[in-house]
Amino acid sequence: EIVLTQSPATLSLSPGERATFSCRASQSISSSLGWYQQKPGQAPRLLIYDASSRATGVPARFSGSGFGRDFTLTITSLEPEDFAVYYCQQRSTWPLTFGGGTKMEIK
Amino acid sequence: EVQLLQSGGGLVQPGGSLRLSCAASGFSFSSYAMTWVRQAPGKGLQWVSIINDSGRRAYYEDSVKGRFTISRDNSNNMLYLQMNSVRVEDTAVYFCAKDITAASPDYYFDSWGQGTLVTVSS
Numbered sequence: 001e002i003v004l005t006q007s008p009a010t011l012s013l014s015p016g017e018r019a020t021f022s023c024r025a026s027q028s029i030s031s032s033l034g035w036y037q038q039k040p041g042q043a044p045r046l047l048i049y050d051a052s053s054r055a056t057g058v059p060a061r062f063s064g065s066g067f068g069r070d071f072t073l074t075i076t077s078l079e080p081e082d083f084a085v086y087y088c089q090q091r092s093t094w095p096l097t098f099g100g101g102t103k104m105e106i107k
Numbered sequence: 108e109v110q111l112l113q114s115g116g117g118l119v120q121p122g123g124s125l126r127l128s129c130a131a132s133g134f135s136f137s138s139y140a141m142t143w144v145r146q147a148p149g150k151g152l153q154w155v156s157i158i159n160d161s162g163r164r165a166y167y168e169d170s171v172k173g174r175f176t177i178s179r180d181n182s183n184n185m186l187y188l189q190m191n192s193v194r195v196e197d198t199a200v201y202f203c204a205k206d207i208t209a210a211s212p213d214y215y216f217d218s219w220g221q222g223t224l225v226t227v228s229s
Contacts, residue, residue, distance in 0.1 A: 034215040043202055043204075043220065043222055044202070044216075044219060046215055046216060050213075055217055087151060089154075091213065091214035094166055095166070095169065096142075096157070096214060098151060099151070100151050101151045
């Protein structure tokens with residue numbers, strides 16, 4: 001099973017700042033990684049797939065990068081609605097797995 | 108508009124059974140792989156199972172293999188998760204979700220149900 005390790009566990013930032021989330025895979029997964037956003041009481045929302053492709057309707061301030069084992073989700077100029085938990089997910093190998101999540105809170 | 112409307116959660120005793128349902132609308136249901144993902148209270152996301160568009164192929168996370176069965180009824184746009192021999196550790200909110208790509212699944216999920224809580228307790 002591929003283990004995805006997300007860091008940091010918590011990110012404290014202010015609106016307008018830049019956010020950077022990290023996801024490291026236990027083995028190479030090429031570019032087979034997605035990112036999701038989840039707000040309290042809501043279902044997850046797909047933001048990024050194949051490491052760097054934005055899902056339909058996702059604002060341009062969200063971008064993804066990485067290949068192999070190390071991946072990054074970046075949000076430029078945070079909006080108030082961006083404060084949420086972010087998860088990475090790999091689809092390279094069964095079983096599909098998610099990272100433990102990074103919670104971004106308002107500083 | 109894509110909609111996934113879930114039903115069937117609730118309280119079940121350890122060792123019991125429960126069936127979750129997910130009614131799909133707004134897209135060509137029979138063209139997409141569908142999945143179940145769960146989230147234990149206060150915890151992260153865990154993939155549970157996936158079924159291909161035709162319903163002929165399914166995969167399961169190891170802890171539910173042999174106990175849970177995913178199925179679909181393409182004529183009625185319905186997805187199901189039959190949960191047997193449930194355990195306390197199966198307690199979670201269960202989400203159904205749709206693959207991002209028709210016919211040839213990409214195993215990313217772009218539309219999700221509202222979630223349904225399953226509580227396993229005596």
